[in-house]
Amino acid sequence: xxxxxxxxxxxxxxxxxxxxxxxxxxxxxxxxxxxxxxxxxxxxxxxxxxxxxxxxxxxxxxxxxxxxxxxxxxxxxxxxxxxxxxxxxxxxxxxxxxxxxxxxxxxxxxxxxxxxxxxxxxxxxxxxxxxxxxxxxxxxxxxxxxxxxxxxxxxxxxxxxxxxxxxxxxxxx
Amino acid sequence: xxxxxxxxxxxxxxxxxxxxxxxxxxxxxxxxxxxxxxxxxxxxxxxxxxxxxxxxxxxxxxxxxxxxxxxxxxxxxxxxxxxxxxxxxxxxxxxxxxxxxxxxxxxxxxxxxxxxxxxxxxxxxxxxxxxxxxxxxxxxxxxxxxxxxxxxxxxxxxxxxxxxxxxxxxxxxxxxxxxxxxxxxxxxxxxxxxxxxxxxxxxxxxxxxxxxxxxxxxxxxxxxxxxxxxxxxxxxxxxxxxxxxxxxxxxxxxxxxxxxxxxxxxxxxxxxxxxxxxxxxxxxxxxxxxxxxxxxxxxxxxxxxxxxxxxxxxxxxxxxxxxxxxxxxxxxxxxxxxxxxxxxxxxxxxxxxxxxxxxxxxxxxxxxxxxxxxxxxxxxxxxxxxxxxxxxxxxxxxxxxxxxxxxxxxxxxxxxxxxxxxxxxxxxxxxxxxx
Numbered sequence: 001x002x003x004x005x006x007x008x009x010x011x012x013x014x015x016x017x018x019x020x021x022x023x024x025x026x027x028x029x030x031x032x033x034x035x036x037x038x039x040x041x042x043x044x045x046x047x048x049x050x051x052x053x054x055x056x057x058x059x060x061x062x063x064x065x066x067x068x069x070x071x072x073x074x075x076x077x078x079x080x081x082x083x084x085x086x087x088x089x090x091x092x093x094x095x096x097x098x099x100x101x102x103x104x105x106x107x108x109x110x111x112x113x114x115x116x117x118x119x120x121x122x123x124x125x126x127x128x129x130x131x132x133x134x135x136x137x138x139x140x141x142x143x144x145x146x147x148x149x150x151x152x153x154x155x156x157x158x159x160x161x162x163x164x165x166x167x168x169x170x171x172x173x
Numbered sequence: 174x175x176x177x178x179x180x181x182x183x184x185x186x187x188x189x190x191x192x193x194x195x196x197x198x199x200x201x202x203x204x205x206x207x208x209x210x211x212x213x214x215x216x217x218x219x220x221x222x223x224x225x226x227x228x229x230x231x232x233x234x235x236x237x238x239x240x241x242x243x244x245x246x247x248x249x250x251x252x253x254x255x256x257x258x259x260x261x262x263x264x265x266x267x268x269x270x271x272x273x274x275x276x277x278x279x280x281x282x283x284x285x286x287x288x289x290x291x292x293x294x295x296x297x298x299x300x301x302x303x304x305x306x307x308x309x310x311x312x313x314x315x316x317x318x319x320x321x322x323x324x325x326x327x328x329x330x331x332x333x334x335x336x337x338x339x340x341x342x343x344x345x346x347x348x349x350x351x352x353x354x355x356x357x358x359x360x361x362x363x364x365x366x367x368x369x370x371x372x373x374x375x376x377x378x379x380x381x382x383x384x385x386x387x388x389x390x391x392x393x394x395x396x397x398x399x400x401x402x403x404x405x406x407x408x409x410x411x412x413x414x415x416x417x418x419x420x421x422x423x424x425x426x427x428x429x430x431x432x433x434x435x436x437x438x439x440x441x442x443x444x445x446x447x448x449x450x451x452x453x454x455x456x457x458x459x460x461x462x463x464x465x466x467x468x469x470x471x472x473x474x475x476x477x478x479x480x481x482x483x484x485x486x487x488x489x490x491x492x493x494x495x496x497x498x499x500x501x502x503x504x505x506x507x508x509x510x511x512x513x514x515x516x517x518x519x520x521x522x523x524x525x526x527x528x529x530x531x532x533x534x535x536x537x538x539x540x541x542x543x544x545x546x547x548x549x550x551x552x553x554x555x556x557x558x559x560x561x562x563x564x565x566x567x568x569x570x571x572x573x574x575x576x577x578x579x580x581x582x583x584x585x586x587x588x589x590x591x592x593x594x595x596x597x598x599x600x601x602x603x604x605x606x607x608x
Contacts, residue, residue, distance in 0.1 A: 017457060021454065021456070024241075024244055028241065028244070028428050028431045028432060028435075031424070031425050032428055032432045035428070035429060039420065053232055060460070063458070063465075064461045067460075067461025072459075073462055074518065076193050076196060078514060079194045095195070095196060095197040098192065099198075102205040106208070108217065109208075109211075109218075109221040109222075109223055113221055113224060136228055136231055136232070141224065151201075
């Protein structure tokens, strides 16, 4: 089920993903703690909701990197599967160009706002007041860039292959 | 350039079709096109909004339930809880005509009330119930159809991540959607069971009764075997009880479900680092795939809305003064056609921003429309050539059963889904009475 690393970049992506996926367990624990405190001890926390929100944001973003390394992003392969390999290579190129175009636009357009939030250390404006905007806005740009680099790496690895890597079985969704 | 909404809509449609056809991942195709629209309409400042939309999505509290429900299902998939439930139901029903198929359908309904996704459920039923039915000489089509149609109920009976994402995108109450899905979901499950019973009564050769000579266990033994039903019912109680009992919201209920599954698997001695690691990897992969389609479609929907696209399309359709119910029927047809080629996440995110304003302006209830959409997606899970239910089952069924065999067994079930769809369409009260 698991796509093994082919390059040093794959190994980097996998290392980051392994750490990030543990956050899911942390979120479960935080929420359980909150429910326990609220109902068993009638002492709701003021930080659990925002902490879960913060961690979950990271999970969504980094999960995209893992899905890219594992070639698991949802795509339609009805036509792709039935064209010659060289046409597939052109198709792959179009896909990479879309991702690169999106990433360049996102970073160019969002840089100012992300940098501003980071420099001002913008907070969430609540009782606990975590720096969610200050960290998450730059993280959106950073992780999208990492995903884009992973897409380029995948493209270079797959380009040389005589056959396109078969999509694995679909999973839970 | 600042294109007018008409030209923009046409170009967008062509752009989407071309990019999807060449196999660009859905999330990035939509994100890229959304970016182009934003740039066309508002220049570099418009592109700045794209990051804001992504950031906005990362701070939506209810989305946290998506990874959590997937995590819960991934844990359950690796546990023997489902197998014990199968045995518990089996001691009571295996000696009746078509009994194991009925057990499969009942099990599917219970599992659907624990989890909000379909993949794990079909895989489990395919591993546990299918071999038993085939061993006894059940008709293949009946067996396969029951496993896949039953397993698909995971996103129909609450909790359901299809309804969570629908509620998020259309800003309708997810609690209300969950309540509205109960009767239609049970109707589907009930119809499958009635179909199995009637069909096997009429054609007993489709479902031979186990005559291996094993004695019918006594009532006491049966009651003792029924303990296998306790953990699943407990989990249903934890998840749905938390939501409907008003103890927690949907997100925390998902977390409670994870904790419950965690404790049960630990008590059964199934929890170890390998199992946990695999469950986390699977969760993370699926989560990345679903969330990035959500990112992309939110970006596209946001830019398209700012450019006036949905209003334009809505006005053209409303201006043409079609019969309102005709418009709804057209939309159902579009869902079914899209469902043949596209994943539900893509459909909900791409079609709803355009369809929902029309639905509400025609005076229909968005909750009811969400349920119709959800039933439509039941059809899409089974419909060839890309119905995911078939792929899930293919990954675990005996190799001599081909994808073609699997799809061939679906048609009676698709027919039943269409019957329920039509019933809820013409009698909205079926869905709305519990809201």
